[in-house]
Amino acid sequence: MASVASPVIFKEFCPLYYLLNAIPTKVQKGFRSIVVYLTALDTNGDYIAVGSSIGMLYLYCRHVNQMKKYNFEGKCESITFVKLLSCFDDLVAVGTASGRVAVFQLVSSLPGRNKQLRRFDVAGIHKSSITALAWSPNGMKLFSGDDKGRIVYSALDLDQ
Secondary structure, eight states: OOOOOOOOOOOOOOOOHHHHTTSOSEEEETTEEEEOOEEEEEEOSSEEEEEETTSEEEEEETTTTEEEEEEOSSSOOOEEEEEEEESSSEEEEEEETTSOEEEEEOOOOSTTSOOSOEEEEEOSSOOSOEEEEEEOTTSSEEEEEETTSOEEEEEOOTTO
């Protein structure tokens, strides 16, 4: 007996010009003008996270229609992977071409929660480009993988 296929629903495509216009196409570094390439993307119901070739993370909040930008301190290296998580706290994991992994704990409007942006570095573990990031559902575990095949488990306790 043949099964009945569920109907396919089409949605209209709308370019995200409001998002793209908030990200510069070039930046000035000294006397040089550097083209900005968008290198990584992740979305959820609250945010759109975009990584760039200049090491800048652009985070668009869908509720307040506002773009914020975050960067790594030090040299500007290309972001190769971003991963969002909305659980008790809103978290963003970012991986770079040199193997750096950072976790941003975003500001929360909930009473008693995080009132300022916090960044945590998972340093010295990967030596090559990050190709994958995955969160556990509760945000206490982060798995990162690089292009050499190394997978690292990091335990996070953001309340301590």
